[in-house]
Amino acid sequence: MAAGAKVQEVDQDDEHVISDLEQFVGYNLKRAYVIVQADFREALGQDSLAPRVFSALSLVVQFPHISQSKLARRLGIERSGLVAIVDELEGLGYLSRATVPGDRRVQALVPTQKGRSAYAEAVATVRAHEKALLADLSAAEQRVLINLLRKIRSKGEVE
Amino acid sequence: MAAGAKVQEVDQDDEHVISDLEQFVGYNLKRAYVIVQADFREALGQDSLAPRVFSALSLVVQFPHISQSKLARRLGIERSGLVAIVDELEGLGYLSRATVPGDRRVQALVPTQKGRSAYAEAVATVRAHEKALLADLSAAEQRVLINLLRKIRSKGEVE
DNA sequence: AGGATATTGTTTATCTGGTAAACAGTTTAA
DNA sequence: TTAAACTGTTTACCAGATAAACAATATCCT
Numbered sequence: 001m002a003a004g005a006k007v008q009e010v011d012q013d014d015e016h017v018i019s020d021l022e023q024f025v026g027y028n029l030k031r032a033y034v035i036v037q038a039d040f041r042e043a044l045g046q047d048s049l050a051p052r053v054f055s056a057l058s059l060v061v062q063f064p065h066i067s068q069s070k071l072a073r074r075l076g077i078e079r080s081g082l083v084a085i086v087d088e089l090e091g092l093g094y095l096s097r098a099t100v101p102g103d104r105r106v107q108a109l110v111p112t113q114k115g116r117s118a119y120a121e122a123v124a125t126v127r128a129h130e131k132a133l134l135a136d137l138s139a140a141e142q143r144v145l146i147n148l149l150r151k152i153r154s155k156g157e158v159e
Numbered sequence: 160m161a162a163g164a165k166v167q168e169v170d171q172d173d174e175h176v177i178s179d180l181e182q183f184v185g186y187n188l189k190r191a192y193v194i195v196q197a198d199f200r201e202a203l204g205q206d207s208l209a210p211r212v213f214s215a216l217s218l219v220v221q222f223p224h225i226s227q228s229k230l231a232r233r234l235g236i237e238r239s240g241l242v243a244i245v246d247e248l249e250g251l252g253y254l255s256r257a258t259v260p261g262d263r264r265v266q267a268l269v270p271t272q273k274g275r276s277a278y279a280e281a282v283a284t285v286r287a288h289e290k291a292l293l294a295d296l297s298a299a300e301q302r303v304l305i306n307l308l309r310k311i312r313s314k315g316e317v318e
Numbered sequence: 319a320g321g322a323t324a325t326t327g328t329t330t331a332t333c334t335g336g337t338a339a340a341c342a343g344t345t346t347a348a
Numbered sequence: 349t350t351a352a353a354c355t356g357t358t359t360a361c362c363a364g365a366t367a368a369a370c371a372a373t374a375t376c377c378t
Contacts, residue, residue, distance in 0.1 A: 019217070019218060019221055019233075020217050020220075020221055020282070021214055021217050021218070022305075022309070023286075023305075024285065024286075024289060025195060025289055025293060025301065025304060025305060025308075026192075026195040026196060026198075026199050026210070026285075026289060027214065028304075028305050028308035028309060028312065029188065029191060029192045029195055029196075029308060030192055030196070030210070031235065031308070031312045031315070032188060032308040032311040032312050033185075033188045033189055033192045034235070034315070035311055035312060035314060035315035036184060036185040036188055036311065037185060037188075037189070038315070039185075040185050050334085050335090051185070051189070052335075055180055055186065058178070058179050058180050059178060059180070061179075062178060062179055067355080067356095068355075068356065069354080069355060069356080074178075076190070076193070077335090077336070077337090078336075078337060078338080079355075079356065079357085080336090080337080080338080080339095080356085080357070080358080080359095081335075081336060081337075082356090083356070083357060083358085086356095097356095103344080103345070103354095103355085104343080104344060104345085104355095105343070105344050105345070105354065105355040105356075106344095106354090106355060106356080107355080107356070123179070126183065126185075127182075127183075130183060130184055130185060133311075133314060134184060134311065136310050136311075136313075136314065137307065137310060137311075141307060141310075142184065144303065144307070145184060145187075145304070145307045145308075146181075146182075146184060146187050148296065148300060148303070148304045148307075149184075149187035149188060149190070149191040149304075150181070150187060151295050151296060151300075152191040152194060152195065152292075152293065152295075152296075153187065153190045153191050153194060154295075155194060155292060155295065156190070156191075156193070156194030156197070209363085209364095211364080226326080226327095227326075227327065228325075228326060228327080236364090236365070236366090237365075237366060237367080238326075238327065238328085239327085239328070239329080239330095239365090239366075239367080239368095240364075240365060240366075241327090242327070242328060242329085243364095245327095256327095262325095262326085262373080262374070263326095263372080263373060263374085264325065264326040264327075264372070264373050264374070265325090265326060265327080265373095266326080266327070
């Protein structure tokens with residue numbers, strides 16, 4: 001039990017000394033998220049789609065005629081926040097707001113052909129970048145990772 | 160090659176239909192991160208520390224006399240952004256900016272006793288909340304998750 | 319020595335993503 | 349038919365983050 005008070009003068013490179021924070025899932029999640037997100041942005045470039053816009057487009061392509069409310073719920077954001085995203089996609093000519101016969105409140109979002117092919121291209125790009133970024137992880141590891149993350153996600157979607 | 164064009168009329172509850180996005184690590188990472196972060200905030204409450212303030216305090220407690228520049232680098236943020244965080248921690252009486260004999264530019268951050276105990280308490284709280292949130296994951300799964308996330312993190316710390 | 323260069327903490331302006339509250343138009347329920 | 353609920357939207361706001369400039373100080377170079 002000798003020698004325990006030498007913690008004061010640590011002025012060198014604490015750079016990769018392991019820290020308390022690393023025990024928390026939340027901290028590791030955040031750091032990993034930041035990295036993957038940066039890679040995503042680099043993949044699709046400033047010219048193109050931000051992550052959330054990409055996600056919105058993805059759902060519109062997969063579920064044509066989805067309403068904005070449903071889309072927002074599915075994306076986990078407020079309807080008010082979705083407006084700008086849909087505006088952007090409409091401005092790019094990737095979708096159009098279509099009126100729905102039965103209900104004059106809702107606007108069905110339908111992807112254009114341009115939107116569909118832009119999405120297909122974006123998917124390929126993102127997939128390639130993600131593959132490169134995660135080259136350290138085997139296919140099995142990636143599956144495990146996604147499944148663990150999905151387990152966490154399921155805790156939040158309760159509401 | 161029969162029957163492939165029935166994708167149009169999906170107007171029911173698409174709620175938990177599996178979507179394209181789920182194949183991407185980035186998407187799952189983001190969703191999981193949002194949930195864990197919300198839980199963290201609930202744990203420490205609006206009264207108390209935001210995640211980034213908690214992280215800063217953690218490193219100051221672990222590495223007393225760390226400089227603001229080093230702290231910022233370690234947190235992965237800009238020095239300019241750190242100022243407000245340190246201001247807040249100083250305002251709470253959790254640390255003080257101490258001058259350093261050798262170099263009059265740097266301000267060494269030293270935790271107060273109050274800061275140390277506040278941190279210890281916060282760690283316990285966060286740990287308990289995280290444990291509850293991640294109850295679905297076994298201890299082994301949590302270790303695996305953290306290690307996989309750490310692998311991703313290592314790709315980013317290169318620079 | 320002294321001048322260029324670099325570093326530290328800081329302020330300011332700016333951007334992004336996101337929420338909350340209010341609103342008009344429309345539909346549904348009592 | 350009146351009350352309640354829902355849809356898309358605008359507006360105001362907030363959090364976190366970056367970039368650029370700056371004064372004070374330190375280091376390097378010959």
